[in-house]
Amino acid sequence: MVTTDEKGPLTAKKKSVIIRSCDGDEFLVSESAAVLSTSLKKILEEKEDRLIHLSDIDNKTLAMVIAYLSTHADDGLSDDLKRSFDQEFVSGKEFDVLKYLVLATDTLQVTCLCYTVAKKMADIMKNKLVEWVRREFDIQNDYTPEAEAEIRRLDAWAWDDRQLEDD
Amino acid sequence: MSRGVMEKQGLNQRKLLMCNEEKQTIERDDDGFNSNSMDRISQLPESVLHHILSFLSQKEATQTCLLAKSWRHVSSTRPNIEFLEENWFKGNKVAFLSVLDKTLQRYHDQMLRIQEFRVKISKLDSESISLLEKWIPIIMVNMGVRTFNLDLFSNTWELFDLPSVVFKAESLQKLDLLGCKLNIQNPLNKVQFKHLQTLHLTQVYIDDETFHKIISSCPLIEVVSLNACEGLRTIKMNKGHNLKKFDFSDVTWDTRDTRLDDDCSIEIDVQTIETIKISGDNHWYHQHNYLPHLKSLNLIDVRLASWPFDIFSCNYLPSLQDLIVRNCSGLTELQLSNHSIKHLTIEGLDRPGNKASIDAPNIVKFEYVGNIPPSFAFATTFSEWKSDITLDVNAYFDDDDHDLLSQFLKLNDLLKEVSRSEISLTLVQHRHRNRHIAYFCGGLCKPVVVEHLSLRGFYASSCFPDFLNCLFRICRPRYIDMFLHANPLDDWERQDMEITEFFCKNLLIRERERTHYFWQRALEEVSLESFDDKGQEWHHVVREGTSLFEIAAAFPIQPTKYNIFRSEQLIRIRLKWREIKNMSRLAPKI
Known part of the structure; x- marks a missing residue:
């Protein structure tokens, strides 16, 4: 891996990439930020092209991901500041927003952000009844009552004491 | 959010880049995501x-x-298996083991991967042992496990012997064991932990040979953490590793023999190391090894026999920021010259003749804990810093022969050395002692301004005012921190209350018969402050600038008055001292 130290921070900052969302808007991103995404890094290593088109990431999501990448590429920020930025980043976001984010980070292979967002989504589901999750995420229950009873019987241990709450 | 870096580009830019447009696209392989699909997560x-x-x-x-x-x-x-016995099954071990066995069988039959395996069994019996012996080889070798966490905490030293086939787990990245025995058995056995990055062992029996065989076969290892392990006598980490964090602790927390007998010699000479933490009665060897990335060094109760004094200097540890040296035997003199140090904690070093000279110009926080401070010498500092000094003053009260005045002068010397910092001074007395304290006029000693003073475990006995008499000759606290307990539960809390009451009586309500204490007259202004209920702000309980008499009237200290506070509350007295030019004017009126 080529570190900015070897290339010198100035040259690394000067280089930038243009990323286009599926809505057609374009974002100018410094290369040091872009390479935090493993997918973008691979593309940049293969070809010198400076325009990358992401056919399944919308404007709003891409802007968020880029804000994240730019913050994490900023050498002037301490690790503590970056960590609190991560916390702030996912807090209070709608589940749908997180869903698009987790997809985008999965595609772009931004491991840390993918971890943070997936954890946040899991936290939303934690300690919730199946019925709550179904209702909250509009999941259509396609089981027959008999099939449902059979599943409960098969893994009875997972339901034997019901401490979970329905909010 | 740094918006500066992110720039949205206009249409003119787009034209220019049109030619490249179709070349670079990332598309999902699976049909993935479709905004019209029916629910919010399943797709x-x-x-x-x-x-x-x-x-x-x-x-x-x-x-x-x-x-x-x-x-x-x-x-x-x-791809995760997480079976923790205590969480469910309510002690039904048979059911727990049967579900675990069935689940593993299903993963095996369907050839599924287990990336993370986490199992906790509280009491090892023959059934659990045979289950573990059956599945561990399969999980380790065939299922691509990356994280393996086995917690077999028990109250006996009968440890589960981990089958040596575990050493063949090539995909393993993190090995976390509690209450096992890890033994390579046959020296010809190979360790194939090519990807291992983290090794956490707690209450594990591991011998030197097995440990060093693991370490030498793991080119990627970054974290080694050994807690209350037995069998290790020598740890030698040499060059050629990527080790970043090393943690070794001897302290056990369970009901077995509190201390492990064997001590271990530890030497770390790995250039990549960033954090070292060693606690317990072990030897640490550091023969002027150059550790350029070491940021944090934490040594607690470690034996440092025949050490060079300049061991922590920047010639050897140029990145060291946090240094903690607590009660390390063998250390009699410390010469610290290091520009990178930000936090320094020293505990002990309090035997007669101990010395410390510290040149840490970028220090942010200095902490000292001990009985009798060593003679300290602090070089000039660049930054604003804080110092936190906690002294056990029990010995001061031990007997009348004890040279109390020289102790106060020593404390004064220490305070003078750190007087460029914001000082918090805590004095602790555990036992009830009463002795005659001679009048101490302070002589030529100059009182040092102390930001916070707090006295814990003191008894407001008859010698206490005399003690304060000496203390206020050598330091001038701006705040005296005090604790209120609505319902004192033990001696410690009762003493807190006693001392708080003493200060309130003697500082806020000046008892006329006690005015022969110079400090009562040396005070220009005294006010009481407390945390307001809402936030973390200090506020005056009474108006600023009122005379002592008015304070006493406005805030009568009655025992019942404490009930207005919560069960424990920090309050403080703010003191403004008169400029004293001639100490003799404040000599006692006898």
């Missing part, structure tokens, strides 16, 4: 759903199979 790709489910417990993850048919597959193929 996420399986790998992403697995990632989300990995943060749930086994039980919660299993329950998701009931959401819809599509979830059944996702839920049952989750």
